[in-house]
Amino acid sequence: MRNVTKDNITQTFLEYCGPETPPRLRELLTSLASHAHSFIRETGLTHAEWQYAIEFLTRAGEITDPERNEFVLISDVLGLSSLVDMVGTVPGATSSSVLGPFHILGAPPLDYGGDLKQDNDGATVVVKGRVRNMEGNPVPEAEIEIWQTADNGLYSNQDVTQPEYNLRARLKVDHDGNYGFTTIRPAPYTVPDDGPVGDLLRATGRRPWRPSHLHFIVMAPGYRDLVTEVFPSDDPYLDEDPVFGVREDLIMQYVQEDNPDTIEDDFRAKERLTSPFFTVDFDFVLARE
Amino acid sequence: MRNVTKDNITQTFLEYCGPETPPRLRELLTSLASHAHSFIRETGLTHAEWQYAIEFLTRAGEITDPERNEFVLISDVLGLSSLVDMVGTVPGATSSSVLGPFHILGAPPLDYGGDLKQDNDGATVVVKGRVRNMEGNPVPEAEIEIWQTADNGLYSNQDVTQPEYNLRARLKVDHDGNYGFTTIRPAPYTVPDDGPVGDLLRATGRRPWRPSHLHFIVMAPGYRDLVTEVFPSDDPYLDEDPVFGVREDLIMQYVQEDNPDTIEDDFRAKERLTSPFFTVDFDFVLARE
Structure with missing residues (x-):
């Protein structure tokens, strides 16, 4: 032409x-x-604005390495990653939410009632719930990956002081689709703000703090993989997540408990529970493929 | 939220x-x-398509260096660079067209009638014209930067066999706004197609060949800078420029001449002109700031 x-x-x-x-x-x-x-x-x-955009992307390329991808972060803070999650969510199933850059393969298996907290500092949480399908039936063949920050707000692959798979596991569910484990309250943290995305956040008065959350991937044969995050209802950053990850159905309640006797004997950390601790009950609903 | x-x-x-x-x-x-x-x-x-896009940008970052910017090329082949040129063009002024990645600062000055061809192989072209404003008056204070490929389709900064400023100059215009110089016919060339943009061109059946062109920047106090390219009417790639640079008003005619006596004595290469050679007459119209 x-x-x-x-x-x-x-x-x-x-x-x-x-x-x-x-x-x-x-x-x-x-x-x-x-x-x-x-x-x-x-x-x-204008040409000057176009030039700025090219330099922004060039800087994003320069700061990207195998551990940190600024293009993912650009997508995150513009709401693109979350919108891809949302258009892929089947109504009635649990919402998906950003995978983020901290998932790693190879987390060890953990049986029902297992302990993820181990020697980590932080408030103890007993997390349990059920994986079910959209007809309300349990999905006993499901497997759940969980990963989260330590009490200092860092994931194990950001922090050389943590064991490689600290606060990461592949959870088995029981014959009724139930899962359960003990862990710590994860901590809020900031998205990386030392690159071009940090400049954008500052120029628009946005804070880099994400609300604390537990990451999950729930998989079962015949069902869509569910990549999601679950947020506590009392987190101070719930209404300003810079990556738009929060959905109403992904909010969990921390319930304070004082009596370890209320916890099933299946939880292997039960004898070490000290008051107060927290419980969380959260179900996952899977959509068929 | x-x-x-x-x-x-x-x-x-x-x-x-x-x-x-x-x-x-x-x-x-x-x-x-x-x-x-x-x-x-x-x-x-989908998530898989989003992931592909992230990997595309990550690869663009990896292949980008000070000599070659894949983000500019992405912008070019999607028509974004050209559209920025077009929305910035004032109706009645000469169209702007892509700057491209091969402009360098520091080209030497060349007076009216100077020779850019020097020892370069290629068909000789006598290029001349006038810089005028939208009222039709000459702009004698204008300065013109010209850069182009050698006969092998490479710019001097892509080709170690060429002198640093080969086929590059800052042209002076005379008191009537006229410019004129001798050079060679530039050659068509391909945009870099060994990166992710090359994959995109191949997947969509597009060829990487750009029509041959002369690059110009025309500047004068009180006027908008004009960044443009001028294309010959007989170029085989005129209708499929992968970067959308061609506009009707940027097409020039190569006119074959056999008699060097038709050329003004001001052209210092006149005595070395051998038949046949080509002439081009192309005026630039500047918009006020």
């Missing part, structure tokens, strides 16, 4: 995509180009 | 931007978030 104009550039872009373009790729590129072009036309984006 | 949904996430994003957010930044982020969210909702973007 030798006469590209601001009004025909989207059409020109689409005409450049040949007949061998996979249909889904064509659909994605059509929507992406159309929206990106509208963004530039509507804002009258 | 503890109950973000796919329908309120754009509004939530905007509410997160504090009152100290600069108004233009707020405007840009409002439009950007709104379009990015619509893109995800309209396409039902």
